Amino acid sequence: MTAADEALERVTQVPGVRGSLLISADDGLVVAERLMEGIDGRAVAALAASLVQRLGRATGGAGLQAPKFVHLRGNAGSVLAAPGGDDLVLVAVVDPDANVGRARIEMLDAVGRLA
Amino acid sequence: MRALEPWVVAPLQTFITESSARLILLMTTSGQVVAQHGFSRSLDVMTASALGAAIVASTEELARIMGASRFGAVVHGGSRQSCMLAAFGTPRGRWIGLVVFGSETSVGIVQLFFDKMVEELVGAAPKEHPSPAPVLAENFEHDLNASLKELFGR
Numbered sequence: 001m002t003a004a005d006e007a008l009e010r011v012t013q014v015p016g017v018r019g020s021l022l023i024s025a026d027d028g029l030v031v032a033e034r035l036m037e038g039i040d041g042r043a044v045a046a047l048a049a050s051l052v053q054r055l056g057r058a059t060g061g062a063g064l065q066a067p068k069f070v071h072l073r074g075n076a077g078s079v080l081a082a083p084g085g086d087d088l089v090l091v092a093v094v095d096p097d098a099n100v101g102r103a104r105i106e107m108l109d110a111v112g113r114l115a
Numbered sequence: 116m117r118a119l120e121p122w123v124v125a126p127l128q129t130f131i132t133e134s135s136a137r138l139i140l141l142m143t144t145s146g147q148v149v150a151q152h153g154f155s156r157s158l159d160v161m162t163a164s165a166l167g168a169a170i171v172a173s174t175e176e177l178a179r180i181m182g183a184s185r186f187g188a189v190v191h192g193g194s195r196q197s198c199m200l201a202a203f204g205t206p207r208g209r210w211i212g213l214v215v216f217g218s219e220t221s222v223g224i225v226q227l228f229f230d231k232m233v234e235e236l237v238g239a240a241p242k243e244h245p246s247p248a249p250v251l252a253e254n255f256e257h258d259l260n261a262s263l264k265e266l267f268g269r
Contacts, residue, residue: 049221
């Protein structure tokens with residue numbers, strides 16, 4: 001199992017996580033994915049990368065550091081993103097009742113191991 | 116943005132807004148321009164459409180020789196701007212999209228909304244086909260000039 005697969009495996013084992021992806025932040029393309037049926041990985045990758053890039057520019061413009069973790073919460077669930085090294089971002093799509101705290105810990109740990 | 120056929124406008128406008136693409140050219144596989152956005156000179160459009168059609172023809176022939184199905188898209192990543200070239204089927208025949216985009220967007224976003232635009236174009240295309248006029252050498256220059264006039268409004 002590759003390091004990317006291992007990272008995705010750990011995140012998807014958290015209760016309520018519907019899928020996780022490793023994406024390229026600059027290109028918005030999928031590097032590796034582990035998703036439940038019905039989730040369009042390509043769309044998640046493109047839009048999550050765009051979100052992380054724009055947040056990075058916004059915080060940079062405000063004189064702050066780039067975000068280490070992003071939580072976009074909606075009525076039907078959340079998108080979590082943890083930017084890492086080498087232009088990679090670990091993204092998770094989670095249910096509204098997911099254990100976001102544990103998902104966050106797993107994602108930050110996994111992305112740290114990938115760097 | 117200029118288009119030869121009005122039903123192309125809405126899908127193309129949505130694509131431009133959502134993808135933040137700098138330039139887009141829609142053309143037929145023979146290089147006839149259908150719509151353009153961002154080009155300021157007719158010469159650039161003529162050159163880009165001819166080159167785009169030629170590149171797609173080359174890649175499709177390459178795919179055929181390799182025994183593969185058609186390539187989905189060709190992406191050329193540059194340092195300041197990138198270029199994507201993709202052919203797709205419509206009720207009006209096979210068309211090509213040439214998109215130039217910069218660092219304000221990404222190849223993932225461009226591909227995502229390009230595919231959505233293709234779906235919308237296929238849905239918006241009129242079902243009845245206009246009877247195509249024969250392409251005659253004596254009409255070619257007149258037709259080309261008329262198309263460019265329509266696309267640049269002059």
